[in-house]
Amino acid sequence: MDTSEIIGNRKQYLLKRAKKFYPVIVFLIILFLAAFIRTRNLPLLQDKYPGALDPYFFLREARTLISQGSIPEIDRLRYVPIGADNRIEAHMTSYAIAYIYKFTHFFDPSFTIEKSAILYPVIAFCLSLIPFFFLSKKLFNENIALISTFLLVISPAALQRSMAGFADKESLALIFFFSSFLFLLFYLDQGSFGKKSLFALLTGMSLLLLGLTWGGIQFVLLTIAVTMILLYLTDKLSLQDEVAYIFVILPLLLLPHFTLKYGSMLGMLTSVTMFPIFAIAGVFLADVIINNLPCIRKEQRPVVIFLLLGILGIVLLAVVSPARLLDIGQKIYAQFIHPIGTNRLTLTVAENRQPYFVEWLSSFGVSLYLFLAGGIILFYTLLHHLKAKMQLTACFIFLLLGLLWSRYQDSSILNGTNIPSLIFLFGSLGVFSVLIIIGLHKALRDEALAADIKELNTSWLFLLAWLIVSIIGARGAIRLFFIIPPIASILIAYLIFYLFTHLPKKDKVYRGLAIGAILLVMIPTVLSQMNSSLQQAAYSGPGLDDQWQKAMAWVKTQTPENAVFAHWWDYGYWVQTSGNRSTILDGGNYYPYWNHLFARNVLVGNNEEQALRYLKVHNATHLLIISDEIGKYQAYSSIGADENFDIFSWIGTYVMDVRQTTKKGNITDYIFAGGTYLDEDFIFEGKVFPKSRAAIAGFIIPVANDDDPENMDILQPEAILLHNNQQVRIPISCVFDDRQKLYFNKTGMEGCLRIMPRYLNQKYQQENGAALWVTRKGMDALWTRMFLFDEQMKYFHLVYDDSNERELAYYGGQTMGPLKIWEISYPENLTIDKEMQDRFLSITTPEWLLLEKSSPLLT
Structure with missing residues (x-):
């Protein structure tokens, strides 16, 4: 063997080794990047101050675990004089912080429980990337898994709840979130009943741990429920799959024994979001029984089962409580329109507010379109062997538009609550559902179509179910944008891989132009997200x-x-x-x-x-x-x-506009500009100014002898009231300045203008440059x-x-x-x-x- 051959063999060997280990090396680099981004704010936290509000609750519980060894049943620091029942709370986050402290403190006695709480979300998020990578790999391949993991790491929408200091539930929940999906796919992919049962049990255990960590388990349960129904209707489940499914739900039945968070067993079984995953077990049980009845053909089983279970359910509800039928219908409707609720408390929490499409666009930017494009291409590719692929893909696009654009903007005709919005939303859902039902019905009589449907990719059906459930969930509250980045990262990675693998190979010019166009979109998007995440992390100080x-x-x-x-x-x-x-x-x-x-x-x-x-x-x-x-x-x-x-x-804020200041004789008129609606109807000189429609655009404060502090006198101010394009100046009754209220006798609008300084920058201020308008109601x-x-x-x-x-x-x-x-x-x-x-x-x-x-x- 000559030298060149030896060198060639050596190169071949090294290339094989490099190919074998490059995913590990790249993943470790991504892991390092995740930790690097999420710890940019450590200097601001000073090793002792977590961010936001909720992390302080988990920090206190972790301290209790360290000092007392357990969490008391009643928390006496909360809700005096009753206290808080700790059985209602999820404590996994507190245990995670405590155990990180115990482990690290053993090696470094200077390590504090506060530092443990600060670092916990970074550690948990990095650990969650392991099941996420393998989930992405299971769905597609190693390259897509690496790209999707990288995209998730740099996503600004995934950053806040996973960066240092944000010691809340979500970071830990992601570990079980991704693990449950990963084990679900392995359970569906196994050949032997023993392995199916093992992975089904691991799925159930992951779900149990997720439920003990985070209330968002409902999204995971719904995703699994939709997936199993799709697989059942497309005849992709074997008898072993159906029997092994019992191991998915058995661990969930233990939830009420560990926490009262989800109510009793009956409460779980009747919950709109948790019922479906249990109901599927009933479907599978009926299928196993009917499978042994020769009078019912295999293709008729789904129809017979759903009819029988539907009739049984309606009869039971009608007997137990007829009103329950209406109540369930209303709850299902509410899950689409107001998933987080419509009560005053919910709607006054900023992060519980329903987002508009323009806010989706603001949060995700170009990534939103890439994410949706990836989902559409995946859907089309899934159905590429079906004759109706174009019609189904068009309906799928219509469905996505209905879910997102039916709540486009507050001022739009599609504001999410009016009739056109609801028609668009439920119309898109209805059209898509009807088309799917028609296709499945045809498959009952068309063996060739049934065979084609049975060839649908199991993992991709799951991914599409995850996509739809995630969009519906995030549509309900800005806070739930956090659940979008994982599925978005996978679909964008798939889109990139799809585009590169479908480029023309013969036409090099066209291929080069296409690669340039792809890079022109992706590189700025990636750099923008990276920069946004780094900036957000660097300036996220303690709550x-x-x-x-x-x-x-x-x-x-x-x-x-x-x-x-x-x-x-x-x-x-x-x-x-x-x-x-x-x-x-x-x-x-x-x-x-x-x-x-x-x-x-x-x-x-x-x-x-x-x-x-x-x-x-x-x-x-x-x-x-x-x-x-x-x-x-x-x-x-x-x-x-x-x-x-x-x-x-409410209170309106107004700022002095020095450009409009005028002086006549010894009286100077200072103009304070702003805008706030009236909080009650106001009548002045026989004219009615209706609340929430008439607005105060500003105030005029006349000051006599303003250049002589000893003789300066504030005269009665006037409000500039706007209604129906008319402007009216109305006297106001009170001004608060120099720690005293000045009342005026001239009849007008009751309320008080609270004068305060305005700081334009660190060096310059206007002593009386701003004001707060406190209405009559507020003054009381x-x-x-x-x-x-x-x-x-x-x-x-x-x-x-x-x-x-x-x-x-x-x-x-x-x-x-x-x-x-x-x-x-x-x-x-x-x-x-x-x-x-x-x-x-x-x-x-x-x-x-x-x-x-x-x-x-x-x-």
């Missing part, structure tokens, strides 16, 4: 900012250990974890009616004595209010209002009187105020200001009868208020 850190340090050292804090629910986890004090409300919102009662009787209430009664029942010792309440006022005044929204209001609210207008209350004693560091002002487009804490005392003669006490502690929400959690998908 508990410097202002809160100082306040909670004060709380921890200057208040009794048995102190109970009253505040809006957003801040509960921070006070409990960082301040180590009990609260009445928090982000769990397990007693929604309490949010209404606190908002109505305390924050937006106009009676100090009534506020004291509510606070006394809940053993409150301190009241906390921060400037964030200005922006949230609309939300909690809605929640606190009665059936007629009696106290529903306890929180505005105490916080905005510095009114002294007899039984509320201001004990903490950081106004010297954070004065109320308009900073670069948003209103920011102090955090204030009042210590509460109670009059000796304060009376609280039993009826009032029972009402203030009631955990049952009145039906008219509709504050009950209508969907567990996000909890």
Whole structure:
């Protein structure tokens, strides 16, 4: 053997080795990139401050696990005086943080539980990439798996809930999310019953762990349910598949034994989102039984089974509760139109708001079109051997458009709730469903068509089911955009692979132009996503900012250990974890009616004595209010209002426009521009200005002798009211300036303009450059009187105020200001009868208020 031959063999050997190990090397690089991106914010977190709100709850539970070894059944820091039943909560995240701490602390004693909470989401996300890679590989091949994993890592939409500091449920849930799908495909792909049963059991165990981690298990269950129905109707399931399916659902039956999160066994079996996966077991059982009846042909079995089970179900529901039929129909309808619910509490949480298509486009950009294109090409390729492939693909495109464009934009004719929108949505669903049913019905009589349908790719049917369920879910709330990147990454990777493998091989010019066009789209998209993720990660600081850190340090050292804090629910986890004090409300919102009662009787209430009664029942010792309440006022005044929204209001922000300032003699008119609608009907000089249609476009504040501070005098301001293209100047009754209210006698609009500084940049400010318009309703609210207008209350004693560091002002487009804490005392003669006490502690929400959690998908 000569030297050249030896070198050639050596090259062949090295190439084989490189080919064998390159996926591992590339995957490890991607893994490193995932960790690199998600830890760019570590300096901001300082190894002790997680991000957002909910992570502080899991951090506190992890501390409890470390110090006590278990989580108590009742959490006494929450919902005073009742406490929180921990059996309702999912604790897997807390255990993950605790075990990461224990493992790492063994090797590095300086490692803290706070650092464990900060690093946990990065560790969990990186671990989730392993089943995701193998899932993508199982669906397609190794190359597509690597590309899809890379795309998922750099996706901005997948970043927030997986970056350092965001110690919430989703990162851990992804491990079981992807594992359940991976094991499902292996279960369907095995030849022997033993292996099928093993992977079916692994699927069920992954689902059980997912259910103990995250309420989003419903999306996974629905995806599996839709997949199994599709496979059954296309005759792709063997008798062994149907029997082994029992091992998928058996572990799920254990959920009520570990947590009350999903209710009882009956509650799970009657849940709109969980029922289908259990019902399929009934279908398979009936199929096994009917399989032994010679009088029913094989092709007739699905029709007979669904008819029998449908009739049986309707009869049972009619006997048990006829109203239940209507209720189920309404819930199914609601899952499409309002999956997260329509109650006041749900709709006032920003991340629960339903997105419009323009928001999809804003969040995903060009990737949205690439993702949809990948799904369409996959659908067409799946059906390429069917005669009706073009018609079915056209209907599939119509379905995607219906799901997304039926809620195009608030101002559009397709706003998601009007008749055209609903016709488009349900019309697309109906047309697609009818066409599928017609095709399956033809297959009953056409053996050739039945054989073609049976050849459909099992994995791709699953992928399409995942696609549709994901779009329907994310259509329900902006928060659920998080479930889109995994399926989007796989389909975009498939699209790239498809385009490159279908390029013309003979025409080199055309091939070169096509490759250039593909790269021209993909490279900027990838670079844009990478840059966006890096920027987002680098500037994602702690949820508990410097202002809160100082306040909670004060709380921890200057208040009794048995102190109970009253505040809006957003801040509960921070006070409990960082301040180590009990609260009445928090982000769990397990007693929604309490949010209404606190908002109505305390924050937006106009009676100090009534506020004291509510606070006394809940053993409150301190009241906390921060400037964030200005922006949230609309939300909690809605929640606190009665059936007629009696106290529903909001605060408008106005900024001085120096260009419009005019001076006549010794009087200078300052113009404050902005815009806010009226919160109630207003009548002036016989003209009616209707609420929510007439708007205040600005204010004119005349000041006499403004160049002489000693003799300067604010004259009665006027509001510029707009309605029906007409402008009217109306006197307003009050201005708050220099810590005092100035009232004016001329009849006009009741309300008060709260003047404040405006900071244009770090160096320059306008001393009176901005203003808040507090309406008549707002002026009566306890929180505005105490916080905005510095009114002294007899039984509320201001004990903490950081106004010297954070004065109320308009900073670069948003209103920011102090955090204030009042210590509460109670009059000796304060009376609280039993009826009032029972009402203030009631955990049952009145039906008219509709504050009950209508969907567990996000909890």
